[in-house]
Amino acid sequence: MTAISAVSGKTDLKNTRVLIIDDQEPNRKLLAALVTSMGVGFIEHAKDGVEGLAKVESFKPDLILLDIMMPNMDGFEMCRLLRKNPEWRDLPVLVNTALSEPRERVECFEAGATDMVVKPINAPEVLARVRIHLENRLLVGTLRQYHERVAQELAMASQMQRSLLPDPAWLSTLPATVGLTIESRFETSSELGGDFWHLRKLEDDRLGLVLADFSGHGISAALNAFRLHTLFDQHPPGLDPAKWMAELNNALKPLLPVGQFATVLYAILDMKNNRIDYAAGGAPSPILMLPGQEPRLMDASGIFLGAMLDADYETLSIDFPQGAQILLYSDALTEDLDKDDLMLEESGLMELAKASQGEAKPLEHLMSRFESRFPPPWTDDLTAIWLRHSGL
C-alpha cells in the first residue's frame, strides 16, 4: 500500500521521524515548523555533530536534516562517522548549507550526504526533498520487511522439503542390514524445488525407491512434490511397480494443471535375489554398471505422470548382482550448461560414472568432477543417487 500511495504523493508521514541538526536555534525552529507542516509525527533536535550522533542512536530517525558549519563537530565529520555504522548506511541525510561552490558540494556527497539544499532556505524545495526521501525510506523499509518475511518462510519450507527425504541415519544402516550402499545428493536451484526421492521398506528386506522430478522448479514444482508425497498415504508404493505407477498417475492427473507433469521412476531393490524390478514414466535413463561390463543406459521410458489419464506402464527387471552399481539422477546433471553453453548429455555422464565407479565414494567423486565443469548454482533442481550392491 505504501508503494501505491507514495506514487500518488500522499504518503502518511505521521509515523516518520526527522532529526534536525543545526547550531542556530532560529534555523532549527524554521525547519521544525516546515517538517511539522507536512505531517511528520516525530521531530528531534541537536546543535552539533556530537549531539547529533548521540541522538541518531537514541531517536533512530528516518531522515536527518544536517547543517555543515557547526562547532565541536561539523556536518562533514558527523556524516562520515555516521556512514561507518552499517545500520545507518542507507539513512537519508539531507544537508542544508550556505556552501554553494561546486567543490564544496562534492565534498558533501563524498562525506555521505544523500542530497542537499542551499541556504537561504527555500521552503517548497525543502518540503519536496524531505518528502521524496521519507517516501523512499518507507518504501525501502516495506520491501525489506517483505523480503525478510519471505526469506524466513522459504527457509522453513526448504527444511520441510528436506525432511521428506530418507533419513541419512537410516540409510547408513542399509549396508549392514540389506547389503545395499546408497550415496545421494539433493540440491534445489532456488530455496524450493520439484525434485523428490523416497525410500521405504517392503517385505523380505526389499526396498522401494521413488525418484520424481516435477516440470519446472521453484515453489509451484515444490508444492507438486509435496502433493506426490501426500498421495503415498492413499497409494503406498507396493510390490507391482507398473500397477502402482498407473494408479499414481490417475491420482495425480486431476491435481495437476494441464502442462505440469512429473518424470517418475519406481524401483524395487531386492538384494537377496540380486534383482531390481522397476517401472518408469519418462525418467532420465539410469546408468547401470555391472561388474566387468561397460556402463549402459537403462530403459526408463514411459508416459509422464500427469500427462494423460489411464496411461499404461510396464515393469522391467534387471539382474543386480553383488558389485553392481546404478546411478539415478534428475536431468540437471545432463542438461545444465557449461561456460561454453554445452551440456554434459547422457554420454558425458556415462563417462563420468565409469571414471567414478571404482571409488570408495563414487558419487562424491562424480559430483566433484561435475562441479568443476558445471559450477553451482545450477538452473534446475539436481538429485543424484548412487546405489551399490555391496553384499552382506
Added chain:
Amino acid sequence: MEHTVRSVAEGKEVVLTGRLTFADHNGFRSIIAMFQEPGNKRFVLDLSGVEFIDSAALGMVLLARDTAISKGVSLILKGAKGQVKRIMEVAKFNKLFAMED
C-alpha cells in the same frame, strides 16, 4: 525460440527453431491461441529446427495437446531430431501425439 507460421490445407504449419525452454512460454501460448481460429482443423508443429527442449517446454507441448483435443484440432509433431527426438521417445510421445519424421 523463433517461429514462423504458414498456411497449409485446412490449417497451419508452425516451424519452430532454436532452444525451446521455459522462457518461450508466451510465444508458445500465442501458437496455442491459433487453435481457436476458425478454419484451422490441422496443426503441424515442425520441430526439425529445434536443438533442445526442456521439461517446461514439454509441458507446453502437452498443453497444446489438451487444447487441440478440446477444440477438435488434429495436432501433429513433425521432424524431431537429436535431444528432442530422444526425450520424446523416452516420454513415449508417440502414444500421445501423431508423430511424423
